[in-house]
Amino acid sequence: MIQSRLLFALAILVDCAGLFDLAVAADTQEAVAPRRVGVLSVGFSLESKEARAFVQGLRDAGYEQGRDVVVDWRFANGDYARLAELAEDLVQRKVDVIVADITLATQAVKHTSSTVPIVMALVADPIGSGLVTNLAHPGGNVTGLSLMLAELSAKRLQLLKEAIPGAARVAVLWNPATPYHRKAAEDLNAAASSLAIKLRFVGVRTPEQFDSAFVTVCGAHAQALYVLDAPLFFTHRTSVLKLASSVRLPVMSGDKHFADAGALMSYGPNYEDLFRRSAEYVDKILKGANPADLPIEQPTKFELVVNLKTAKALGITFPESILLRADEVIR
DSSP states (O other), X not given: OHHXXXXXXXXXXXXXXXXXXXXXXXXXXXXXXXXXXXXEESSOOTTSHHHHHHHHHHHHTTOOBTTTEEXXXXXXXXXXXXXXXXXXXXXXXXXXXXXXXXXXXXXXXXHHOSSSOEEEEEESOTTTTTSOSOSSOOOSSEEEEEOOHHHHHHHHHHHHHHHSTTOOEEEEEEOTTSTTHHHHHHHHHHHHHHTTOEEEEEEOOSGGGHHHXXXXXXXXXXXXXEEOOOHHHHHTHHHXXXXXXXXXXXXXXXXXXXXXXXXXXXXXXXXXXXXXXXXXXXXXXXXXXXXXXXXXXXXXXXXXXXXXXXXXXXXXXXXHHHHHHOSEEEO
């Protein structure tokens, strides 16, 4: 009888040990199988503040890299021609969701897959570019954030005129290959007449065209340069600003990085905040949300940055009205 009880107890211990082993195996399997997130960026690097903001956004949502998620980064370094290849690579890796920074990157992923969820981080005009048909109900595999860059173009021109009241001729650096630039050009032309400004649009598609573009800018006797946001200009902002400085031309941009690097001023959405918020979309999708049902959101943080150091070098005095509104003053 005692022997039978001992055998029964031993059997229970063996069964419990087996269940424990199964639990450990399940935990181990879960730990080594994190969700995969792809990121396709045209203008930023892994060391950028925007990339770090995205990682922080994942961390804020409770994800630890390597344990809960693995992020597959792909960077085009301003080269649109690489987007199709990089998008295909991410889709083949069977990632659970892909974050794309700009319109062309998002289009490249969407053309590659109609099923992989896509989160836009910095897309200017999702409807106009054909990515979605409705901001409130995207209806496909694309959702995320809209920059409203085209709508901000006129605001930036107004700020430039306020900073330099005598500016009557402004050159606009644009890239015909960037989808939203034509809409931005329409908005600028509409605003220019009311501000008594004559615009000269100078197209640049490759870095090799910068020198000839500035010859055109100088030939137009421009008093300021307005740089439309584009990965090409962002990647080569040092070259653009060096050329502008050589002809003593104040630069207005929508990208804070330009003001940090020497532009006269910038006004636009906070890119770091948008990348952080894109991680919130990733979190929702990994938890089962359908991108078709996630409304596309717009920026909530806008920054006016003025560079007093550049203004002094160019002999420009900012009016108090601008300085009082500035979120950051570079001295």
